[in-house]
Amino acid sequence: MAEYEAVIGLEVHAQLLTESKIFCSCSTRFGNDPNENVCPVCSGMPGVLPVLNERAVEYAAKMGMAIDCALNPVSVFARKNYFYPDLPKGYQISQFELPIAEHGKVDILVDGVAKTIGVTRIHMEEDAGKNIHSATDNASYVDLNRACVPLIEIVSEPDMRSADEAVAYLKELRSILVYLGICDGNMEEGSFRCDANVSIRPKGQEEFGTRAEIKNVNSFRNVHKAIEYEIQRQKDCLEDGEAIVQETRLYNPDKNVTASMRGKEEAHDYRYFPDPDLVPLKLDPAKLEQWKAQLPELPRVRRQRFENDFGLSANDAATITAERDLADYFEAACAAYAQPKKIANWIMSELLREMGEAKLAAAQLKLAPSDLAKLVKLVDEGVISGKIGKQIFPDLFAQGGDPEALVKAKGLVQISDSSALEEAIDAVLAASPAEVEAYKGGKTKLMGFFVGQVMKATKGQANPGLLNQLLAKKLS
Amino acid sequence: MKFTPQQAAKVAALARLRLPEEKLERIASQIGDILNYMEALEACDTAGVEPLYSPVEHPTPLRADVAEKTFQRSDILSGAPETDGTYFIVPKIVAG
Numbered sequence A: 001m002a003e004y005e006a007v008i009g010l011e012v013h014a015q016l017l018t019e020s021k022i023f024c025s026c027s028t029r030f031g032n033d034p035n036e037n038v039c040p041v042c043s044g045m046p047g048v049l050p051v052l053n054e055r056a057v058e059y060a061a062k063m064g065m066a067i068d069c070a071l072n073p074v075s076v077f078a079r080k081n082y083f084y085p086d087l088p089k090g091y092q093i094s095q096f097e098l099p100i101a102e103h104g105k106v107d108i109l110v111d112g113v114a115k116t117i118g119v120t121r122i123h124m125e126e127d128a129g130k131n132i133h134s135a136t137d138n139a140s141y142v143d144l145n146r147a148c149v150p151l152i153e154i155v156s157e158p159d160m161r162s163a164d165e166a167v168a169y170l171k172e173l174r175s176i177l178v179y180l181g182i183c184d185g186n187m188e189e190g191s192f193r194c195d196a197n198v199s200i201r202p203k204g205q206e207e208f209g210t211r212a213e214i215k216n217v218n219s220f221r222n223v224h225k226a227i228e229y230e231i232q233r234q235k236d237c238l239e240d241g242e243a244i245v246q247e248t249r250l251y252n253p254d255k256n257v258t259a260s261m262r263g264k265e266e267a268h269d270y271r272y273f274p275d276p277d278l279v280p281l282k283l284d285p286a287k288l289e290q291w292k293a294q295l296p297e298l299p300r301v302r303r304q305r306f307e308n309d310f311g312l313s314a315n316d317a318a319t320i321t322a323e324r325d326l327a328d329y330f331e332a333a334c335a336a337y338a339q340p341k342k343i344a345n346w347i348m349s350e351l352l353r354e355m356g357e358a359k360l361a362a363a364q365l366k367l368a369p370s371d372l373a374k375l376v377k378l379v380d381e382g383v384i385s386g387k388i389g390k391q392i393f394p395d396l397f398a399q400g401g402d403p404e405a406l407v408k409a410k411g412l413v414q415i416s417d418s419s420a421l422e423e424a425i426d427a428v429l430a431a432s433p434a435e436v437e438a439y440k441g442g443k444t445k446l447m448g449f450f451v452g453q454v455m456k457a458t459k460g461q462a463n464p465g466l467l468n469q470l471l472a473k474k475l476s
Numbered sequence B: 001m002k003f004t005p006q007q008a009a010k011v012a013a014l015a016r017l018r019l020p021e022e023k024l025e026r027i028a029s030q031i032g033d034i035l036n037y038m039e040a041l042e043a044c045d046t047a048g049v050e051p052l053y054s055p056v057e058h059p060t061p062l063r064a065d066v067a068e069k070t071f072q073r074s075d076i077l078s079g080a081p082e083t084d085g086t087y088f089i090v091p092k093i094v095a096g
Helices: A054-066 A163-180 A220-239 A285-294 A299-310 A314-322 A324-336 A340-358 A369-380 A386-399 A403-409 A418-431 A433-440 A444-457 A464-475 B005-014 B021-043 B073-077
Strands: A004-015 A077-081 A091-095 A101-110 A113-126 A130-133 A139-143 A150-156 A192-202 A212-217 A247-252 A257-260 B088-091
Touching: A004 A163, A004 A220, A054 A101, A054 A113, A054 A150, A054 A163, A054 A285, A101 A163, A113 A163, A163 A192, A163 A220, A163 A299, A163 A314, A163 A324, A192 A220, A212 A220, A220 A247, A220 A257, A299 A314, A299 A324, A299 A340, A314 A324, A314 A340, A324 A340, A324 A369, A340 A369, A340 A386, A369 A386, A369 A403, A386 A403, A418 A433, A418 A444, A418 A464, A433 A444, A433 A464, A444 A464, B005 B021
Parallel strands: A212 A247
Antiparallel strands: A004 A150, A004 A192, A077 A091, A091 A113, A101 A113, A113 A150, A130 A139, A139 B088, A192 A212, A247 A257
């Protein structure tokens, strides 16, 4: 049996976070009533003319700079011709021969191995509307709110060799877009979506195999599963002596399969030509300088800084910097209490778990970073034990507020007063003469038993360090 | 340059034009004539000439990113062959 390797390239569509559409002033807001954000331009009425949104240009250019692309001083909009009811003009305005940016790269890290994925191009285009297919009557319903919303399409080189690499690349790309503040990265609402080109070839072979294009993958998990499935399907085909057909396949997440979208092949003849309604886009060098100066610290640099300056592990740094607002949250907490590793531990365990359950982003939390810092400090100073800290965490997370006040209100302050603790210890020892005897006879493992009993008697509020110290003294 | 009736049929299909079989030959030969006429341009030496995408020389006109509602939905839908007041309604298209 031959050994195969997968060759994967990704086409990512990112919706730009502009207020208005790319060629008209209609709102881009998601969730408005159908066809409320529509005008003669985006509904394709005869005689209207598109006027380019300057912020869309800025955002596309910034993404180009962030992933080391060469920006084309002149780029050209082209018409991509096809018919579908969600495309009112009968063509999509896109870029073809001369896109705004080319030849970029994105660095990824998979299982500790660094790799650079080439980016072929970034081009600007308009989104299409949305069709809703009725199950009962013989009709489809068209909503043009999304028509003409600005997108950039980021096309990678076929540089990825596994589903893991593809997902790492996607995550990095999404992270960069969100850091730049030019896309919200929401995969479920479709503002960050991807198509995957997958082929396989015998290991060592230079030329590519025939590829299939996988559509409809709307989460990182599904991208991973769809690519794995497709690689296996193509291997099975070749082993059975069947040829791979170049086609578009739709991923079905419920069944975890990809299925051929037949009959679409002919539609691939898009007859692109330069759009005569739009003059070529010339980038102003002064504007480019200005935009370059505005680029924020990008995820890769921030990750490195968190490792170097805060001493975080690569894994913690990657998780905390993946979302810009979580990284901001972390830095704000560290500014309040300079114990970055301890704060990172609380974020990685308690905070991320609660955020996941509540489906909240760091910027939406009631628990202020300074209050998380305070909690970590309370534990550090022995005012409460780590265990109590974890116990009250869900309440703190849900309500926010000062952890010290909550600890006091709940009467959870740790017993660090040795006389109070001694009393509890004496009572426990008096109640367990047999164990005391056994301990003194050499069964030192019983220390755990005594600690447990005192903790039980004090409802977990005994300072563990002090308790161990006092117990050892009394039992010696 | 020869433009075949098959090519004419394909272009017509892509443009959703209904072209009767008996007209294919004539249309193909007319389009072929046009292409032949334009072929005269091939004689020009364009080495080193920058492609001209637009005869317009002025800088790209840009719009400030300000959202504005300029039309009511009822106006937009008023020309639709079929609507329920909310959506454009079209004959059912099968996705996929």
